[in-house]
Amino acid sequence: MNPTFRIATAMSLLFFVVSARAEVLTLEQAVKIAITEDPWLVASEQRQSASMAMSEGASYLPDPKFNLGMANFPTDTFNYRQEPMTQMQMGVSQMFPRGDSLALQSEIFLEKSQMMPIQREVRRAQVRLAVSLLWLDNLRATSSIELIEQNRGLFEQLSELVVSSYSNSLGRTRQQDLVRAELELDQLDDRLVQLRQQQFASRAKLSEWIPAIGTGAFELDSALTMSSEQIAERSLEEITQLIAQHPSIRQVAQSIEIADTEVALAEQKYEPEWVLNASYGYRGDDLRGNPRADLFSVGVSVDIPIFSSKRQDAQVQAEIYERESIKTDRLVTLRNLVASYQALSAEIEQLDARLALFNQRLLPGLDEGAEAATNAYTTDDGNFNTVIQARISELNAKLALLAIQTERNKKIAELHYLLTGTSEGDAS
Incomplete structure (x- = not known):
């Protein structure tokens, strides 16, 4: 994508966020701006273009070598016509690399360029995850501030009630x-x-990804929707198949293709390397003025790896081992991602259980207890410590609920990262 177009797109997104939405930034909008503004993606496209150019250049023969010189020049008289062997020589030599090494080298550069789009998929997924986690941290802090400010009015009312009671009673308890x-x-x-x-x-950390983030409010959209039932119903085989589509796995698979080509390139070292030589020698007339025939030479030299076969064997074997290690890396990466998915699924299940406990039992019970303690205190049938402790417990529970909700959303964001490359991951 053209950098100018990226900047224009980012500016239009920022204008939409600030103006059209009255400075309300949703998570999906934040992610889109961060991806559009990411200079790494531009650099990746430039590296891809460079690799494609290298692929085209690597397919051509090396440049021929030309030489010009004077041969057999007499040093006693320095007379060009004295000796019949004296001549002006012009030559050319052309080297022909071993086997199909040119085509294979070109293919390696091409395969490396084909890896760049996959790397950009990985990068976009990483940006999405990083922005989501920071965005959720900011939303939690903002929501907690709003919750405390709402409850501060209640504590101020309790304080006014104590002041009123204290003005009428000078007891130690008051x-x-x-x-x-x-x-x-x-x-x-x-x-x-x-x-x-x-x-x-x-918000300051988010500015790394969204330079013009401003001071607008954040709003949670449907970017992190995923039910616990939808997560838990998948079998291990289905999870493995889904995660096998992750760009980091496909990136390793592309590395295996490159390693296959590098093995084939190493095997070309068993092939001979050819050099074609041709030269033309111009001779002047002899001392009597009789013309001499010019000379033409042509020859072929070949490099045959006879005594160095063990070196070629070692190089080919090294490339084979490297390819097999990449295959092993793919298996290890896949297992790690599958294990991460299973761990996240278990954590989300526990967080859902906590959310149900807070919403169905804990918060209603704390609210009922706080109301009862407040009513008892206003009728001189209770003490202030009980009231304040009940209200603090209720506030702490609401803040804890916010923390649990944020943690669950973070786990969902991590799941979406693991599902990158699938319909669910792309939809996020």
Whole structure:
């Protein structure tokens, strides 16, 4: 893709994000901008063009060598016509590489260029994952700040209630309640400072991928939708087949093709190398003025690997071992990705169980307990410590729920990375 077109596309995306969406940035928009703005992809396209050019150039014979000289020049008189062997020589030699080595070398460059698009797929998947994780960190910090600010009003109401009670009663307990209420508000402010620091840090890291990220709000879209049932119902065979389409696996497969060609290239060293030589010698007239015949020479030299066969054997065997090691790397990479998928599936299952526990039992119970403690305190049938502890527990549970939801979304993003190359991974 032309760099100018990339910049224009990125600017249009940024204009759409900032203007059309009133500075609301969805995850899918963030990923698209990051991929469009990634200079690595431009460099990869340039490397591909360079490799294709090398492939074309490698298919041609090496340049012939020309020589011009004077042979058998007498040193006693330096007379050009004195000796019949004295001549001006012009020659040319052309080397013909071994076997099909030119075609195979050209094929290697071509196969390397064909790897570049696969590498760009890997890069886009890595960018998507990196941006998704940072984007989710920022969203969690932002949502936590909003949650604490919403609950801070409740703690301020409790503090006002304590102040009102303290003005009517100077007991020791009321004084402790006043100190506790002020302390909790200070602790909430401290948590807000920490969260804003996290929010700023994650946004600053995102600016590496999205330079013009600005200060707009983030909005979660459908980019990370995947049900636990959809994940758990896959068999090991199906998972392996899906992950085998991952570009990192296809990249290794392409490396195997290159290694096959390199083995064939090494085998060409058993073939002879030919050099064709031709020269023309011009002789001047003799001392009496009689013309001399010019001379023409032609010959062929050949390099036959007779005494160095063990060296060729070793080189071919080394290339074969290298190819087999790449095949092993492919198997290891596939197993690692499959194991990662299974680990993520298990983690998502546990996170879903925690989400169900929080939503169905823990949060309703904490809310009910906090309301009961507050009502009891307002009717002088409870103490402030119980009220404040109940409200803190409820707030902590809501923050923990946000953390669990964010962690699940991160695991889904990692699953989408593993499914890159499939319909589900591309749809993300």
